[in-house]
Amino acid sequence: MIDEVLVQREAAALMPTYRRQQVGFVRGEGASLWDAEGRRYVDCMAGISMNNVGHCHPAVVAAVREQAGRLINTSNLYYTEPMIALAEWIRDNSLGGRVFFCNSGAEASEAALKLARKRGGPARPEVVALADGFHGRTYGALSLTGQPSKQEPFAPLVPGVRHVDRDDPAGLAAAVGDRTCAIVLEIVQGEVGVFPVADEVVRLARELADRHGALLIVDEIQTGLSRTGPLFAYQEAGIVPDVMCLAKSLGGGLPIGAIVARPEHDAVLQPGDHGSTFAGSPLACAAGLAACGVLGDPVLQASVRDKGARLLDGLRGLVADGLATEARGRGLMCAIDLPRPRAAAATEALLGEGFLVNNTSPRTIRMLPPLVIDQGDLDDLVAVLRRVLAGV
Template sequence: MKNAEWIKRSEDAFIGTYNRFPAAMVRGSGCRLWDADGKEYLDFLAGIAVCSLGHCHPKVTEAICRQAGTLVHVSNLFHTPPQIELAELLVANSFADRVFMCNSGAEANEAAIKLARIHSSQGRYEIIALAGSFHGRTLATVAATGQPKFHQGFEPLPQGFIHAEFGDPQAIEKLISPRTCAILCEPLQGESGVRPLDPEYLRAIRSICDQHGLLLIFDEVQTGLGRTGTLFAHEQLGVTPDIMTLAKALGNGLPIGAMLTTDKIAASLTVGSHASTFGGNPVAAAAAVEVLTVLLSDGFLDSVQEKSRYFVTRLEALAEQYPHLAGGVRGAGLLLGLVLTEQGIEQGAAIVAQMFEQGALINFAGNRVLRFVPPLIVSKEEIDQLVGKLRSVFDQFS
């Protein structure tokens, strides 16, 4: 069956919540995808920063198949070995002592919100988030998200979320009240245009939390698990959170999320206070164990940093060649954005569409940058291919 037939069937069956590319993807391997018409794509989206080990990584695939033939689901009424192994790996390689498992980044953030509220004294329920943030699509995480476009039509939103101006610690201080229990932020904002939070800014946020007895929650759903060149982005920034959320790359495509915290804070969630039927199910957990094993293997994260430096150099050269379209590069590791000029912004969506025609997948984030989140296994040759295609497209808009 060809693309057109699959697309027609899709449009006849689904609620129209997605603006999809005109392709039905049927196969993936490494950094490549193929659609139903047989066209090949160089994938620098990775399922929106999910398939960090590439499509159908052999070790992850083997773990999924092995576990699917052994035990798929029993719920969290029972202990399961893959889930336990995953929790031990997360604890051993992070600041945390305890883990709660769920199915997505939004659910992980919901768990963090509930934990922050129940851990804090009565009457303290308000969470300060940042303008430009993105924390999920559930009602609570939409309310936490600092982008009004995601709020429209869903009002009234749940109470208890306020937003501070990005980059200004004093703006946060002014919002603190006797109701405040936590500050929630991403170490690097991905959806609003690949905006890193300055280390000094994050250290100031940590200091504010300490001074006022607030919890610091890091949403590392997109930045965690090697994406920025270390296992967690905050490791590079000299700031440790009280609670951290993970998802996306954790299962390399299988839905799984996690909330991590310390013994002291975790004690506030007791039996029956929170749950997830499918959270950390054996198949997803088995995949995640393999993902972490690969990420933690000798030299893997060093290679991400090396490829990041190479990619940044290539993108900076492109920006110099086309100054009317691009003004520079920002981000960390292999979460990078090519910042567009005002002229480039006008063409941003069209550039992405032309790259798709050229057989390369990227996206336009925050109406400001071309975002690149390739699998962490991407090669320098594939980076060269991507930049070559982008140069060809830029020529069309010059």
């Protein structure tokens, strides 16, 4: 599965910030990855939802080839058309206002936070976010991330952020006030193990933001671009955010992030307020336009709902048989909890069977397959899970 020499070279050359699974890949297509020995693996992670279109989607490959041969990047000192076209696509398919490009999810969180802080000014220094949420690992993004274990080694963080449990509407109402510049949340908390935030809580956040003059910032970095079925998960929660964060699948595999605002908030950031040398490159945006063309297709979105419902049914079958204690999912964003802390062992055993998943905690396994995955691969995943969980 992995050449021992490569493992040693990696350990000697890279800081040990990742616990990599013991496999390396040399080729991908759709939901399939192949190692150097030619063994096929079913990718049920899509690069943590970065490859919703699947590996090497022909439309993305063609766009990248064409753009790479013409112009890769120029910086933001100049006009380039792909960035304008991708911003138009995002604007017209979401909040209707203008877009700021960056290079990752954490940078999208940073940009949203800066927008909210600038708009709120010194009278509104406070931000309310949800406990267990994940918004990235740079300082602003980490400060929004409601996970003390990730924050503590890096204190002091950006001040003014309060966290409230996702199932505590009274706590949310008490935390938001006239000093709040923004409420930040995911519609489904992904990194912590796929926990949907109740629609009532999302709607309450909208009401509170309106009542107190704060912004509602929705992080769709993992849930967005048809992962949960609709193009954006907020569309089924019955609200419209003021600002939305995007990244991951927006680039079809290339690094890109973005925020989009409603028109009334899209002029807060002015020249000199924020920027990035690489952001909005012709290459990433050409790939992004191709990826969005695929992911915006209602036929694909309907298939995500169907495949997701059938996968969740299969996972619920594992619960019924005592192999798991809970199954959660929205579209093709699913997780199961195990009765014992054996998720790492199960993930390793699944790898041995040729299936890639990840454990978000000692008891939780998360699945984020490319949206183009075949039904047969998903049925096989459930069958292999059944076998593996019976043995770990």
